[in-house]
Amino acid sequence: MLESLVSTGKSAEKYGRARNHTGSKYLGQRNFGSAETLANDILRDDPHNVPALKLRASIRIERAQLDAAVADLLDALTINRDRLTSFVVGNRL
Secondary structure, three states: HHHHHHHOHHHHHHHHHHHHHHHHHHHHHHHHHHHHHHHHHHHOOOOOOOOHHHHHHHHHHOOHHHHHHHHHHHHHHHHHHHHHHHHOOOOOO
């Protein structure tokens, strides 16, 4: 179903948001394996995807992989410095 959204630029944007949303749902269900796989897939396609970096950092925090989580958060902050406040106050972090 998600693949059908990829055909246009606007649809590709919706596809990206849907993938991030799905990853967040997996995280909420404590399905860390599926959430991490999806986050890594998103980041392979778009290494500057801040929501995917935030998702992967949340997974790594849950797994007590704190150094890796900090690295993801620093990457996200570097990419998205202008939105620091909303990032820190966001849903998970």
